[in-house]
Amino acid sequence: xxxxxxxxxxxxxxxxSYFDKRRAFDTATNVNDNLGxxxxxxxxxxxxxxxxxxxxxxxxxxxxEEKVKPFILDEFSDGILDxxxxxxxxxxxxxxxxxxxxxxxxxxxEVVEHSCTIEDILADDLNYLxxxxxxxxxxxxxxxxxxxxxxxxxxxxxxxxxxxxLLQFSDFAPGTKRxxxxxxxxxxxxxxxxxxxxxxxxxxxxxxxxxxNFSDTKRMKELRDFIxxxxxxxxxxxxxxxxxxxxxxxxxxxxxxxxxxxxHQFRRPDxxxxxxxxxxxxxxxxxLLDRVIAELRAMNVPATPLxxxxxxxxxxxxSNFSPINRPxxxxxxxxxxxxxxSLGEVERKKFDFRNQVHYLxxxxxxxxxxxxxxxxxxxxxxxxxxxxxxxxxxxxxxxIIDNTIHSKIFSEKRGENCVSFRFRAxxxxxxxxxxxxxxxxxxxxxxxxRYLSYLNEIEYYSGLERNDLALLxxxxxxxxxxxxSVFGDVFDKILDDEQFSKLPNSLESSKRFADDLAExxxxxxxxxxxxxxxxxAELPRDAEGRQEVFRPSAKETTSKYILSLFMxxxxxKNTELIEDTEKRYHLSCVLKSWSSSIVASFLSIxxxxxxxxxxxxxxxxxxxFPRELSDEDxxxxxxxxxxxxxxxxVHLLIATEKLEYQLTQPTIQESGEPNITAFLRSSLYIDxxxxxxxxxxxxxxxxxxxxxYFQEVMLSKAADVYRLGAFSKTAGQELExxxxxxxxxxxxxxxxxxxxxxxxxxxxxxxxxxxxTLRAKLPINNE
Numbered sequence: 001x002x003x004x005x006x007x008x009x010x011x012x013x014x015x016x017s018y019f020d021k022r023r024a025f026d027t028a029t030n031v032n033d034n035l036g037x038x039x040x041x042x043x044x045x046x047x048x049x050x051x052x053x054x055x056x057x058x059x060x061x062x063x064x065e066e067k068v069k070p071f072i073l074d075e076f077s078d079g080i081l082d083x084x085x086x087x088x089x090x091x092x093x094x095x096x097x098x099x100x101x102x103x104x105x106x107x108x109x110e111v112v113e114h115s116c117t118i119e120d121i122l123a124d125d126l127n128y129l130x131x132x133x134x135x136x137x138x139x140x141x142x143x144x145x146x147x148x149x150x151x152x153x154x155x156x157x158x159x160x161x162x163x164x165x166l167l168q169f170s171d172f173a174p175g176t177k178r179x180x181x182x183x184x185x186x187x188x189x190x191x192x193x194x195x196x197x198x199x200x201x202x203x204x205x206x207x208x209x210x211x212x213n214f215s216d217t218k219r220m221k222e223l224r225d226f227i228x229x230x231x232x233x234x235x236x237x238x239x240x241x242x243x244x245x246x247x248x249x250x251x252x253x254x255x256x257x258x259x260x261x262x263x264h265q266f267r268r269p270d271x272x273x274x275x276x277x278x279x280x281x282x283x284x285x286x287x288l289l290d291r292v293i294a295e296l297r298a299m300n301v302p303a304t305p306l307x308x309x310x311x312x313x314x315x316x317x318x319s320n321f322s323p324i325n326r327p328x329x330x331x332x333x334x335x336x337x338x339x340x341x342s343l344g345e346v347e348r349k350k351f352d353f354r355n356q357v358h359y360l361x362x363x364x365x366x367x368x369x370x371x372x373x374x375x376x377x378x379x380x381x382x383x384x385x386x387x388x389x390x391x392x393x394x395x396x397x398x399x400i401i402d403n404t405i406h407s408k409i410f411s412e413k414r415g416e417n418c419v420s421f422r423f424r425a426x427x428x429x430x431x432x433x434x435x436x437x438x439x440x441x442x443x444x445x446x447x448x449x450r451y452l453s454y455l456n457e458i459e460y461y462s463g464l465e466r467n468d469l470a471l472l473x474x475x476x477x478x479x480x481x482x483x484x485s486v487f488g489d490v491f492d493k494i495l496d497d498e499q500f501s502k503l504p505n506s507l508e509s510s511k512r513f514a515d516d517l518a519e520x521x522x523x524x525x526x527x528x529x530x531x532x533x534x535x536x537a538e539l540p541r542d543a544e545g546r547q548e549v550f551r552p553s554a555k556e557t558t559s560k561y562i563l564s565l566f567m568x569x570x571x572x573k574n575t576e577l578i579e580d581t582e583k584r585y586h587l588s589c590v591l592k593s594w595s596s597s598i599v600a601s602f603l604s605i606x607x608x609x610x611x612x613x614x615x616x617x618x619x620x621x622x623x624x625f626p627r628e629l630s631d632e633d634x635x636x637x638x639x640x641x642x643x644x645x646x647x648x649x650v651h652l653l654i655a656t657e658k659l660e661y662q663l664t665q666p667t668i669q670e671s672g673e674p675n676i677t678a679f680l681r682s683s684l685y686i687d688x689x690x691x692x693x694x695x696x697x698x699x700x701x702x703x704x705x706x707x708x709y710f711q712e713v714m715l716s717k718a719a720d721v722y723r724l725g726a727f728s729k730t731a732g733q734e735l736e737x738x739x740x741x742x743x744x745x746x747x748x749x750x751x752x753x754x755x756x757x758x759x760x761x762x763x764x765x766x767x768x769x770x771x772x773t774l775r776a777k778l779p780i781n782n783e
Contacts, residue, residue, distance in 0.1 A: 010044035012037065037198070056194070057158060060204060063191040064153035064162055071188040072150050072164060076143040081313050083278075088309065089144055090266075090273045091118050092137045097260040113262065122148055125161065127235045127256055129212075132263035135304040135408075138238035141263065142166055142208040145236055149206050161234045163187075163199065166208040172222040179226050183207070203232025212239045228255040266303040268293065274308055279316040286726045287689075291315055294655065295329060301423050306408075310336055327463035330429045338407050351395055351403075359400065360409065361434035362387050364427055365441050371551075373427065374420040377401070377412070425456070432460035446471075448478070452563045453551040459570040467577035475571055476586055479564035479593070486561045487596055565593050569653040576658045584662050588670060588677075590654070595676045598646050602639065609635050643676065643713050644720070647683035660690050675710050678703060682714070686721060694727070694735040701742050708746070715742050736765060 001014040014037050015028035039045040077084035095113035121128060122145070132138050146164035153162045171182035177197075183205070184196045199205065207230075214220060227235060235256070266274070268289070275288055292311050293303075301307050314332050338356055366383055367373050375383070384397035401419070404410045411422040421427040431454070435442040442461075445454050458475075462468060554560045569590050575583045601608075601621065608614050609631050613622050625634050663685050673681075682700040686693050697718040704710040718739050725732065744758035 005044075005047060008043075008047065009040070010047050011040040012044060013039075037201075056191075059191045060194065060199075061153050061156065061162065064150055067188045068163060069147075069150040069153070072143070072146045072166075075166070076140075076147060081278075081309055085140060085143070086147065088274065088277045089140060090270055090277070090305070091141070091144065092132070092305065093264040093267060093270065094118070094121075095262050095264065096120075097262055116261065118144065118148065121145070121261070122152075125234060127258045128237070128261050129258040130236065130238045130261045130263055132238070132240070133265070133302075134240060134411075135302075135306045136263045136265055137305040138240075138263060139210050140305060142210055142236060142238060146206075146208060160203050160232075161206050163205045164208065165205055166210065168210055169212045169216070169219060169223070172209075172219040172226065174218055174222060179222065200230045200233060203230075203234075205230075205233040206236065207233055208236045208238075210238050212237045214239065224255050231256055266305065266308055271303060271308055271312075274305075275312055275316075278309070278312045288312065288316055290726065294652070295326065297652075301425060327429060327432060327460040330425055330460070331464075334409060334426065334429065337409060351393075351400060355393075356404070357430070357433055358437070359384070359387060360404070360426075360430045361437060364421075364430035365434045365438065367427065368431060368441075369444070374413075374418050377417045377419055380419050428456040429460050431457040432464055435461045436464060446474070452554040452560060452567065455563065455567050455570070458567060459574070462571045462574040466574055469578050469582060472571050472575065472578065472582070472586060475564065475568050476589060479561070479568045480589065482557060482561040482564050483593055483596065485557050487600065562597075565590070565597070566653060568593070569650065573654045573656045573659070580662070583659070584667065584670065587659065587662055588673065591650070591677045591680045592673070594646055594650055594680055595674060598643055598676055601642055601646075605635050605638050608638060639709070640713055640716055643679055644683070644717050647680050647717070648687070650680055651684055651687040654684065655688060657688055657690070659684075660688070663688070664690055675704050675707060679710060679713065683717060686717070689727070694731045694738060697735070698738040698742065711742070711746055715739065715746065718742075736762075740765070 001016070003012040003014075004010070015031045017028040017031065073084075073086065076086050081088065094116050096116045098112050098114055118141075130138055130141060143166065146166055149162060149164040156162050165183055165186045167179070167182055167186060172179055180197055180200065183200070184190070187196070190196060190199075209223070212220075212223070235258070237258070271292060272285070272289055275285055275292070279285070279288055292308065292315060295311055295315070296303050296307065310333055311329075314329060314336070334357075335353055338353055363380070363383060367375070380401055381397050384401055388395055388397060388400075401410070405412050405419065408422055409426055410419050412419050421430075431445075435445060435457070445451060445457065451458065458471075462471060465471075554563050568586075572583070572586050572590050575586065604614065608621055608623060613620070615621075623634065623638065625637060629637075663681060666681075670681075678700065682696050685696045697714050700714050701711050704714075718735065721727075722732070722735050722739060727735070740758050740761045743761060744754045748754045748757050
């Protein structure tokens with residue numbers, strides 16, 4: 001076959017050879033190394049590479065639509081969840097890294113990040129290098145790009161760059177045409193009359209290469225040669241972000257220009273999109289979103305697509321969204337990883353989930369006793385071999401270790417030959433399971449000079465047991481001893497005599513606070529998008545070193561007090577199988593101890609106002625109010641905010657709906673507890689959104705009639721909850737009525753004016769809500 005361009009005098013000769021064994025003509029690979037194609041010059045080769053025969057182009061487009069597209073979809077759909085990945089895909093936040101044009105140094109100048117989208121990437125023909133930390137969705141991102149490119153084939157007039165193919169960096173091994181073979185193997189056949197190498201020369205492909213390692217010199221040479229040889233194609237590559245100075249641009253030397261894109265971990269709005277896809281029928285979007293974020297934060301794992309999807313799937317399977325405790329949640333999380341990502345079906349069935357948990361508990365105990373949480377691969381191999389031999393199990397140590405790495409329970413540090421648990425939460429969970437199985441190890445953990453260094457492990461253990469009353473009593477006894485050492489009995493007298501509520505009355509009058517609160521109440525409840533922006537900072541961020549094991553050392557009495565209080569509080573959460581009287585006693589002890597912390601902090605407000613920072617009884621307080629505020633204003637804001645912040649902390653530690661009966665049905669003794677303790681109890685009631693929670697502010701304010709300070713604190717708490725707006729329309733209206741009624745009664749100059757102020761405030765709030773609704777419907781003016 002001969003093609004000629006008369007004006008430019010370019011010629012292309014395509015030889016075909018007859019092969020006796022196949023009894024057919026085919027591409028003449030036996031003539032030369034260029035598929036039997038000969039060009040009159042290098043300019044001729046470049047010219048014909050840009051031209052594809054019209055009929056051939058139509059064939060390729062049809063092939064992509066009918067064969068490649070379903071093939072890519074099938075590959076993309078094989079995810080860790082039961083539903084196909086394309087149905088659940090949410091793009092991570094993307095930013096394009098651009099060198100600052102104003103910089104005088106083109107190499108070390110500042111790198112500026114500009115937000116971008118998948119649509120922006122597909123709209124041009126540039127090559128892209130995507131970088132992200134592990135598990136941030138790099139592979140799913142490439143599959144999504146492949147799908148979108150295949151989807152566009154039917155509407156493209158050309159077959160240039162319309163064939164997506166996804167390769168692994170490991171495919172770029174030295175050898176004759178190994179990469180071309182890998183491309184062929186990743187395709188569902190080839191259109192009649194076409195050849196992979198010819199299509200590569202003609203630039204028909206968008207080639208995605210996952211997990212490029214720039215330190216692998218052998219494969220990098222193969223990659224560079226491949227790009228140089230087939231530069232008419234488009235290339236997308238991913239690589240793992242390494243910690244470096246942000247202003248340094250890596251020298252990839254790929255022989256072609258690549259734009260750089262950074263993938264970030266999910267934000268709250270991204271998690272909301274994922275929830276809407278995973279939990280379409282449930283309808284408890286806000287509740288599930290808050291729960292997922294709370295669990296991610298408590299487990300201290302980043303909000304990556306994998307972690308978030310697994311967690312949402314586990315939490316949303318129960319249509320009633322019944323609560324489960326954290327260790328049970330982690331257990332299901334780990335079980336899903338081990339079952340879905342294990343290597344080898346036969347090996348998985350033999351060395352089952354129970355075997356794997358027992359083995360990982362053994363490794364966790366070894367790490368704790370040696371205080372070494374990152375092991376050399378060879379050391380872990382020896383430990384594993386010893387474990388298998390002691391139990392008489394005929395399994396390969398290397399296969400078990402590699403399987404656990406592949407399942408993402410272990411993490412192997414690239415280039416360092418070191419292995420550790422992927423997340424601290426995994427280590428802590430397996431320490432807890434080992435404590436249940438090995439009494440000697442449990443006894444070692446609970447030694448008095450050691451147990452406060454294992455806060456999470458002991459919480460997970462109690463969550464797995466749920467009925468270890470002896471443990472609860474031991475921790476209670478030790479904590480109350482620390483409480484007595486720190487405070488003596490003076491705070492019991494202050495609390496019992498209700499002296500605490502009188503302390504703030506020496507501060508400035510309530511008028512200025514009333515004005516501030518009135519302004520705050522003019523704001524309608526935040527929309528879902530606004531709430532996401534406000535609360536996005538609550539998500540744990542992934543960074544190097546954040547998964548390293550940290551063992552707090554409690555030497556001072558105050559440190560022992562606060563650490564034991566954290567532990568005691570978390571254990572009370574896991575008392576569902578303990579008798580009601582014991583639950584009530586320990587819940588009251590915990591709330592009373594937190595009340596003592598508030599009182600102690602309150603007495604130190606003058607010092608805190610003066611120094612703007614202090615550590616008291618193990619808690620560090622930092623004042624961040626503007627310096628122009630007077631000391632009196634700062635003192636009042638601290639006084640009003642302190643109980644709310646401590647209540648928020650208690651909620652994070654003890655949040656469980658399984659204490660609903662103890663919180664909603666107080667005994668006579670509990671009804672007579674100090675106001676500050678009652679405030680903590682009421683705050684838990686509100687934050688847990690228990691039945692009729694919107695009435696609780698009013699009930700508490702009625703209880704503290706005459707105590708303006710506590711009335712203002714609860715009114716401020718209710719206003720904070722109202723502003724966030726995470727509730728039903730009915731609950732929102734009820735809460736609004738409670739706030740307006742309390743405000744009117746508290747700040748009316750006389751009883752006769754209560755109704756007037758109440759009506760005016762309700763009218764103001766309705767007007768603001770109407771204005772917000774109107775603004776949302778108006779077109780956005782970008783000028």
